[in-house]
Amino acid sequence: MKVLITGGAGFIGQRSAQLLLKQGHQVTVLDNLGPPAHDGPPALPAGIDLVEGDVRKREDWVKALKDNEVVLHLADHHDYLPSFSKLFHVNAVGTGILFELLLDGKTSVRRVVLGSSTAVYGEGKYRCGKDGDVYPHPRSVEALERGTWEPPCPLCGGAVSPMVTDESVTRPTSAYGLSKLAQEDLLKLVAERQRMEWVILRYGAVQGRPQPFQNAYYGALRIFALRAAHDQPPVLLEDGKQLRDFIDVEDVARANLSALGDLPVGTYNVASGRAHTVMDLARTLVRVADRELVPETPGLFRVGDARHAVPDVSRLKAAGWEAQVGLEAMARAYWQWLQEQPGLDTFFEGAEHVMARTGTVRMSR
Numbered sequence: 624m625k626v627l628i629t630g631g632a633g634f635i636g637q638r639s640a641q642l643l644l645k646q647g648h649q650v651t652v653l654d655n656l657g658p659p660a661h662d663g664p665p666a667l668p669a670g671i672d673l674v675e676g677d678v679r680k681r682e683d684w685v686k687a688l689k690d691n692e693v694v695l696h697l698a699d700h701h702d703y704l705p706s707f708s709k710l711f712h713v714n715a716v717g718t719g720i721l722f723e724l725l726l727d728g729k730t731s732v733r734r735v736v737l738g739s740s741t742a743v744y745g746e747g748k749y750r751c752g753k754d755g756d757v758y759p760h761p762r763s764v765e766a767l768e769r770g771t772w773e774p775p776c777p778l779c780g781g782a783v784s785p786m787v788t789d790e791s792v793t794r795p796t797s798a799y800g801l802s803k804l805a806q807e808d809l810l811k812l813v814a815e816r817q818r819m820e821w822v823i824l825r826y827g828a829v830q831g832r833p834q835p836f837q838n839a840y841y842g843a844l845r846i847f848a849l850r851a852a853h854d855q856p857p858v859l860l861e862d863g864k865q866l867r868d869f870i871d872v873e874d875v876a877r878a879n880l881s882a883l884g885d886l887p888v889g890t891y892n893v894a895s896g897r898a899h900t901v902m903d904l905a906r907t908l909v910r911v912a913d914r915e916l917v918p919e920t921p922g923l924f925r926v927g928d929a930r931h932a933v934p935d936v937s938r939l940k941a942a943g944w945e946a947q948v949g950l951e952a953m954a955r956a957y958w959q960w961l962q963e964q965p966g967l968d969t970f971f972e973g974a975e976h977v978m979a980r981t982g983t984v985r986m987s988r
């Protein structure tokens with residue numbers, strides 16, 4: 624297979640490229656190698672054809688598309704900071720240019736796989752004792768400032784319990800989620816019209832090596848590990864009881880490979896199928912790091928975060944894929960890898976200052 628991976632020099636892209644090369648496929652990467660994902664040349668696997676370029680530039684897409692048959696579109700801008708216009712320029716406009724070129728009919732592309740995110744679900748699915756299955760509204764800043772973490776039922780205002788969220792209902796609560804949904808909708812619209820094969824993969828919270836440190840606003844394992852390496856306890860947002868599905872990047876790379884091959888057209892959640900609290904992850908990291916550190920929950924919160932995010936993975940499982948790496952193995956491998964990395968001090972302080980300055984992370988009263 625001849626595969627173009629956009630964003631192929633990034634965290635998920637590199638691991639996917641390695642797997643594809645190992646299986647004998649030809650890989651081209653289109654990546655601008657820019658900040659915040661990179662602060663120098665990335666260590667790309669040998670055998671990759673790198674096109675250094677930008678998905679916002681038509682001529683760079685033309686150079687990269689060549690005679691590739693499938694596109695794994697991962698290049699994106701993702702941020703908790705208010706870089707709204709960049710989110711839409713890179714994610715929505717970049718995807719728009721790809722489709723303009725595909726509609727010209729001068730490419731060999733027959734399948735497009737989009738790396739999307741469970742951020743498109745916003746708060747996701749809950750069960751209310753009175754109203755049944757409901758999809759809560761984004762939590763208000765006032766509620767978060769009071770330290771009220773659980774969302775109420777959008778109909779009766781009563782208590783609700785989190786459920787696994789299947790692929791059917793999308794309600795993003797962040798600009799990033801909106802930009803990913805724009806990519807998804809455009810892909811479906813154009814691909815169906817042109818009878819082109821399409822797959823949307825909505826990844827959960829992807830962790831593992833080599834998740835870089837430059838963009839240390841997200842990636843709970845990375846942030847906790849970086850703090851532990853400096854003998855600092857993990858600092859958790861809210862009360863640490865948020866449910867998440869942490870998935871290892873190796874499992875995501877396997878899902879990508881299957882989507883590039885014969886996975887039926889459609890939208891799939893990609894997650895481990897196991898819910899853990901963020902506190903579980905912090906304690907697991909402290910244990911594998913063998914440190915005497917007690918995770919802290921000072922009452923910080925990040926505007927736009929979902930309270931719980933547990934995707935339903937039954938659709939992808941029914942197609943034959945299943946996650947293989949568990950939480951402890953994921954944390955152990957990341958911790959071991961982190962020990963070997965130079966320059967950890969450089970990345971330690973910066974991110975927290977930026978988050979506080981821009982009001983992205985705030986303190987409840």
Ligand SMILES: NC(=O)c1ccc[n+]([C@@H]2O[C@H](COP(=O)([O-])OP(=O)(O)OC[C@H]3O[C@@H](n4cnc5c(N)ncnc54)[C@H](O)[C@@H]3O)[C@@H](O)[C@H]2O)c1
Nearest residue numbers: 630632633634635654655660677678697698699740826829
């Ligand atoms: N990592 C996660 O937890 C996670 C979760 C859900 C979804 N995703 C999705 O997976 C995809 C890959 O994410 P990642 O974690 O590997 O991120 P990453 O930042 O490590 O990789 C993204 C790559 O895209 C490149 N890029 C950014 N802007 C570009 C542009 N304008 N032109 C060309 N290249 C550009 C970057 O240089 C980088 O190499 C993204 O689409 C993201 O939305 C990731």
